[in-house]
Amino acid sequence: MTAVAAVTHAPARGSLLRRFATQEALLALAIIALAVVVGLINPRFLAARNLSDILLGNAYIAVAAIGMSMVIISGNIDISVGALIGVLATLSGSLAVAGAPVLVTWLAPLALGIVVMAAQGAVVAYLRIPAIVVTLGMLSILKGGLISVTGGKWITDLPASFHLADLSIFGIPMPVVIMATATVLAALWMWYSPRGRAIYATGGNAEAARLCGVDPQRTIVMVFALHGFFAGLATLVYATQLRVIQSTTPAGLELTIITASVVGGVSILGGVGTVIGSTLAAILIAEITSALVFVNVSPYWTDAVRGALILATVIVDIMRRRRRAERG
Amino acid sequence: MIPRHLLTTAAAALALGAWATAANAAGKWDGADDLPTNPLACEAGGAAEVAAKPYDGGQPTNPPDLAGKEITIVDVPKLIGIGYFNATSKGIQDAAKELGNVKAKTDGPTEAKIDEQIKFIDNYITSGVNGILFAANDPVAIAPVLKKALSKGIHVIGYDANSTPDAREWFVNQAEFNGIAKAMIDSMSKEAGDDAAFAIVTSTFTTPNQARWIAEMEAYAAKCHPKMQWLETVEAQEDNNLSFNQATTLINKHGDKLKGIFGMTSVATPASAEAVTKAGQCGKIAVVGLATPNAMKPYVHSDCVKSVVLWNPIDLGYAATYVMRAVADGKLKPGDKSVEAGHLGKLNVVNGSEILLGAPFIFSKDNIDKFDF
């Protein structure tokens, strides 16, 4: 899919379906296959309660991966998102404990997330500092700043109304609703709206994109701003699930989110991948984590097995893509 | 034609998984370092065996005479940013204020990494503090830098998590490992029944304190509650959401069989309690663990958790500071049998160079609201 083609016309119906039919289908297949295999070993894995718990407990990763995928598709990366989520969660919780109206406590992380990320995007786009440098520096600033300001004090005593994640719509828990809606809307927007497709173009070939009237710099700022929005949304799911907010950076969160995007088929070379893939990948990784406990894999080996499975998924994805490229 | 690389990787993953599954049959509770365990007697109130060992701590080389003078000390806990060490830090500040001639500061890594902690301590050695309080991420790895501090005449006192004895002068121990194990297992037996099946949520297997507690719990349960059944132990780092997810997975996996969950850290216990609450299993699954009161208040009030085992970490930090002052003043010397620690009174020396805080403290519905940490 060349940059030019991405911008000038929406992809033909058939190729859109075919694109979905390979990458995302592979992940969906893996999710189902794993569930079946583990279910045979321990039927309790397939209990509705367990499956829904897997989704609920990890929905925030899928939501954050939406924004991360956009950033990676545009040809950049962000390693500050974990620290940002820690900051936003603390902000939200502090406002709630201080008695702010519930709507404010929910909107504040969205707003701050957008501002912080857009600022980074501007530095990347206009000051031409590579994203890895900016976000590496920002990671330190956010991590240290959070502890400096809060002293590491946990936030307890949250008002009952704060817990957005406990609500449900038509019987479906809020985290799942948010995850599904965000994924679908983002995917549709990226495919059918010119601004959305501009992200693919910028990631694929910035010069060519510019020649087609896409402003790569504005696009990058927009992408980071969106990423901040989704980070804020993920924070809402993350922070409102439990009664305690740790005022620290969740360890390894950014790596988990990047892994979800990458396993979901988003190419680090930019220009390829979908957010549906990253959501499915996030679900798959969460499922693997749970499956390893159900299957009685020794807790000393769970990380190794999970790492091996991620590696296998990644290799399969690359091979599949190369095979398709060779076929032309 | 399935690509060769795919086959190899898939085969490797499957082999790894199969071996990993088989390896679980070994069934040890934790990653303890094969040190001998010493379970207490089974009767209620079995006192911790106070071994009369000769003093085995290290000594500073040519420490300056600081008797009565103001001292500057630094507290380097395992990490900063968790409720537990916020509490010990508060205790240290309380003691410093009371004593009047101690300036104390808490500074440490934001993650429980031993290499980071070593660098923190090293910098404070260079900047010339009079005393260092520490809670070690690894007892052996921290020894070289602590010995360096001793060699520069700096007083070194440990609390919460020990180092090798020769790397510090004294270690303020909240409770003996076997005492904590006894309190935990006895609580679980009382709440969930003497034949309960339980699981353990810990931070990591390489955290020395947790590993030792679990090893002692295993030994004590084998001795005094042999019908209790250990199902498994899972790791959850120091992360709230991870702990919650792991606890939920345990509940879903074992179903009715699971009667109790042990939380081994101040992060794991509230998260496990939340998991039990969300699963609607309050009263059916007992949660017993180490935690700070604030995080547990909702669960204790809702009767989901009956009691929270701990010692008072504020007292721990407080005692450590008094010990530091006593050492700097020359009032606590190798071979002494006790030390005065402010409002805590007289604390006994056990095990050669350990100072015992006292019996574990139980937070329950009656008293938990009195505490704010």
Next chain:
Amino acid sequence: MSLASAALTHRMPRWLVRHETILAIILIVALIGLGALNDKFLTVDNLLNQGRLMTEIGLIALPMTFVIVTGGIDLSVGAIVGLSAIMLGYSWKNFGFPLPLAIVFALVVGGVAGFVNGLVITRVKVPPLIMTIATLALYRGLAEGISQARSVRGYPEWFYVLGQGSIFGVPTQLLILILLIVVAGVALDRTTFGRALYAIGANETAARFSALNVDRTKLIVYTLSGLASGLAAIVLVSRVTTTRMDMGMGYELDVIAAVVLGGTSIFGGSGTIWGTVIGLVMIQLLKNGLALTGVKGDATIVVIGLALILSVLIASSLQGRRE
């Protein structure tokens, strides 16, 4: 901005405007400032000690420079440190190797881990970022599984000379680091191997067409990265007298920060060992100087983050660099 800086740089000699020189100037300014605030900072004792403490990151930063110059990246270095450390202890205790053999074995493990990275990156063509994120998880997991979360301690005294001893007053590991800095610098700057790295980073397709064995070169740099991680692990174990499966956690970010700060472009094609060394020293001494001045850990992290962004900003704007 670019017009002004173009005017400015037009009058300055080229070497002054190089990223590395600007960085060195910033470093010297910072050192003087911190030295003024604190009398324990600029002492030989302290500086040598800092040299000792920065060796592990420094060793890994050298081949990481090579890797990033070729346009790649290696995020698994921290995990390889953990794995090598574990294998050092494990082979000594469980296989019964004599310690020197165990040390070599740990190095080999590191090299093999890096080699696997390179193999999959060149043969299967998995992008380096993705491959090394996956091996980051896998290698760390292997370290935990093999060690069963246990530590191995109690090494003979001679082993500790590496991590804790000094030769002619200079910490042992620092001497090794300095030696390897010279070797790496010469390799990158003066050999065909080094020139090949720049060529691959600048334009890989053109490099292939120039009859450069791109795949073999890449394989070499990733293997070197693994070897350096293994060496760092040995130094670390010697320094702290024990092994832990979580050793090296977070090293990858520290290493990349040093390399990138030193002027190596993340996109590949440019960068020097000298720059990496300055970046390494800058971060280490900043952390140390701030700590000695009484700044607490959390605030120090903030300053380092700001310093990273600002330094790269200053250096790149003074060069009027265009992408």
